[in-house]
Amino acid sequence: xxxxxxxxxxxxxxxxxxxxxxxxxxxxxxxxxxxxxxxxxxxxxxxxxxxxxxxxxxxxxxxxxxxxxxxxxxxxxxxx
Numbered sequence: 001x002x003x004x005x006x007x008x009x010x011x012x013x014x015x016x017x018x019x020x021x022x023x024x025x026x027x028x029x030x031x032x033x034x035x036x037x038x039x040x041x042x043x044x045x046x047x048x049x050x051x052x053x054x055x056x057x058x059x060x061x062x063x064x065x066x067x068x069x070x071x072x073x074x075x076x077x078x079x080x
Contacts, residue, residue: 021047025055
């Protein structure tokens with residue numbers, strides 16, 4: 001519908017790419033099991049926070065602290 005009604009408008013969406021999210025999560029989990037400890041992922045802005053929080057399991061307070069330019073200790077977050 002959108003492509004016919006607004007054919008000249010640029011849209012930023014996943015357009016079927018959402019299937020990559022579970023594959024990315026599975027790949028990262030498997031690589032972690034095999035000893036990988038860091039990952040570099042290049043992607044456009046849309047969906048980046050979702051990937052960081054839900055796939056990479058980066059704590060939301062850490063993400064927001066980085067936006068604000070403040071320090072956040074992961075060790076404090078993971079202590080039980």
